[in-house]
Amino acid sequence: EAGVTQFPSHSVIEKGQTVTLRCDPISGHDNLYWYRRVMGKEIKFLLHFVKESKQDESGMPNNRFLAERTGGTYSTLKVQPAELEDSGVYFCASSQYSGPYEQYFGPGTRLTVT
Amino acid sequence: AQSVTQLDSHVSVSEGTPVLLRCNYSSSYSPSLFWYVQHPNKGLQLLLKYTSAATLVKGINGFEAEFKKSETSFHLTKPSAHMSDAAEYFCVVSENTNAGKSTFGDGTTLTVKP
Known part of the structure; x- marks a missing residue:
């Protein structure tokens, strides 16, 4: 079973440019989460999809x-x-069920803005 | 509201000696608790989880954790460290709701000396 994949693995862009990160969840997982870790601080929740709907986007900065x-x-x-x-x-x-269940993580995309 | 405090940002042990990574939490709900590990350039991998069943939880690779409600702690232990255990470890608390929003600790980097 393929795991969660993310693309690109690393992106370097200049301030003011646009970047698009992609995530492919495990097949069949309805729940998809985005998190961010800034400057070695804690990993913070950004948002949660259930299928194509945004369940919770309270963490979007x-x-x-x-x-x-x-x-x-x-x-x-x-x-x-x-x-x-x-x-x-x-x-x-991604996870198969909503709630306090194991989430399967991708390797992450390292974004550097210069 | 929920929060997680990992009491040590760095822990260093010798190979073959015990490992203790400390985690305290607070939660308005009866929480689910997780430990994840991240090896360099890899995604986060679930080590173990507590979801209101047995308070002593056994995970992969010989790790275990004990849920202590009175102390609001969920410390991760292993009797004998292996070189391959060197990684960053995250304690996570998740609401026992449909959202299952997760809050991460800052992470503890474990170094294993030969």
Whole structure:
């Protein structure tokens, strides 16, 4: 069974540019989560999809971040325009059920904004 | 509201000696608790989880953790460290609700000396 995959593994962009991160969850997992770890701090929740619907987006930092999950399969997280403080590692996770169940994490995308 | 405190940012042990990684939590709900491990350039992997069953939880690779409600702790232990245990470890608390929103600790980096 393939795990959660994320693309790209690393992205370096300049301040003001746009970047799109992609996450492919485990097949059949309706729940998809995005998290972010900034500058070695704690991993913070960004948002939660159930199929194609946003269940909870309370962790999204501002309107420069847009997440989509068309068709309830893969998800994209777009940052436009990127700022220096957006640098960090963005993790995606998926789970079969909502609630306090194991989430399967991808390897993360390291975003560097210069 | 929920929070997690990992009491040590770095722990160093010698191979073959015991490992103790400390975690305290707070939660308005009866929580589910998890320990995840992240090896370099890999995704987070679940070590073990507590979901209101037995208070002593056994996980993979010889790790175990004990849920102590009176102390609001969920410390991770292993009797004998192996070089391959060197990684970063995260304690996570999750609401026992449909959302299952997860809150991460800051992480503890475990170094194993030969």
